Amino acid sequence: MSHALSRVNDVSEPVIHAAGLTKVYGDTVAVGGIDFDVPPGESFGLLGPNGAGKSTTMRMVGAVSTRTAGELSILGLDPDQHGPEIRAQLGVVPQQDNLDMELQARENLLVYGRYFGLPRRVIAQRADELLAFAQLEDKAKSKVDDLSGGMKRRLTIARALINDPRILLLDEPTTGLDPQARHILWDRLFRLKEQGTTLVLTTHYMDEAEQLCDRLVVVDKGRIMAEGSPSALIREHSTREVLEVRFGSDRNADAAKRIGAIAGLGERIEELPDRVLVYADNGEHALAAVIESGLEPVTSLVRRSSLEDVFLRLTGRSLIE
Structure with a gap:
């Protein structure tokens, strides 16, 4: 070859x-x-x-x-x-x-x-x-x-x-x-x-x-x-880390509003049908702030940003719909 x-x-x-x-x-x-x-x-x-x-x-x-x-x-x-x-x-x-x-x-x-x-x-x-x-x-x-x-x-x-x-x-x-x-x-x-x-x-x-x-x-x-x-x-279109929190499908919208009201929590928040994404340079700090505000996510995950986040930022929707 x-x-x-x-x-x-x-x-x-x-x-x-x-x-x-x-x-x-x-x-x-x-x-x-x-x-x-x-x-x-x-x-x-x-x-x-x-x-x-x-x-x-x-x-x-x-x-x-x-x-x-x-x-x-x-x-x-x-x-x-x-x-x-x-x-x-x-x-x-x-x-x-x-x-x-x-x-x-x-x-x-x-x-x-x-x-x-x-x-x-x-x-x-x-x-x-x-x-x-x-x-x-x-x-x-x-x-x-x-x-x-x-x-x-x-x-x-x-x-x-x-x-x-x-x-x-x-x-x-x-x-x-x-x-x-x-x-x-x-x-x-x-x-x-x-x-x-x-x-x-x-x-x-x-x-x-x-x-x-x-x-x-x-x-x-x-x-x-x-x-x-x-x-x-x-680097251009997202933060270093993303916090994913799930509250149950009927509670995500309300939780997203409350997360949005937490001062200085990250650059932006995306509410998806099954989870809320918090874009922050330090996902663990963001998670601690969410929990301190009295919210109790069913599951939480801190991960690095991916191209999926870039796509969501650019188009307002997920790659795999």
């Missing part, structure tokens, strides 16, 4: 450039004029809730959906004019695994490699390398149907790498996986990033974005709300 290492030294022209990128379906604006650049070797994320326009953006970047307006260039080419050349240099991991269930794991890689017109010997060698990379060597002869969800996802990623792509597009890569399977997958993606492959991923999991993305845009209703590294976005 070392052949990808040289890419880090490529000319630093953006591998993806979008300006005013727009997609309209009938009366619906799915993507409303967004701008972003992705330099080579970066892991770039589109973070937002379902329906935010992330997958539509990915389809345009993947040269399978034409744009309505704006500029888009992928690897220096316009996808409207050069779709096949662009697609030959991309790896695509769709939201749903679309593997051939009847074929064995290794056969899935061999068949897919032939679409790119690669010599059989090259495909066979790459298939073996990629099965090892995906930690599926012992499943080479297993039917896809017999693999676990996490194994299918790793096989889908291995298949997307068979043409040695310069850019790997991942649409919601870990949806539906258990925590252990997600961590194995993150490790594989991190290794690709270290080898210089440009990663572009959509996700509505803030922990995934924090783990994998060098930089991301927060997208809502087809528009970019903020852009930056995960840590910079958290």
Whole structure:
């Protein structure tokens, strides 16, 4: 897999450039004029809730959906004019695994490699390398149907790498996986990033974005709300810590009002249907002040701020609704 290492030294022209990128379906604006650049070797994320326009953006970047307006260039080419050349240099991991269930794991890689017109010997060698990379060597002869969800996802990623792509597009890569399977997958993606492959991923999991993305845009209703590294976005839009207190669904609203009346308690308070969030630099101090005021939360939790808080601040709603 070392052949990808040289890419880090490529000319630093953006591998993806979008300006005013727009997609309209009938009366619906799915993507409303967004701008972003992705330099080579970066892991770039589109973070937002379902329906935010992330997958539509990915389809345009993947040269399978034409744009309505704006500029888009992928690897220096316009996808409207050069779709096949662009697609030959991309790896695509769709939201749903679309593997051939009847074929064995290794056969899935061999068949897919032939679409790119690669010599059989090259495909066979790459298939073996990629099965090892995906930690599926012992499943080479297993039917896809017999693999676990996490194994299918790793096989889908291995298949997307068979043409040695310069850019790997991942649409919601870990949806539906258990925590252990997600961590194995993150490790594989991190290794690709270290080898210089440009990663572009959509996700509505803030922990995934924090783990994998060098930089991301927060997208809502087809528009970019903020852009930056995960840590910079958290610093800019949230406090160091968050106190979460629950009082029971019928008491949260009243408790939120009373918490809001405590002098100097933190920067802001968010009332969600099931809990009240207090944004403060010291969550333990905030909790002590809440209890001193005579309120008795059913549960309390002090945690560091996350991208979920950034999203809530920017859009007024939770990422996972």
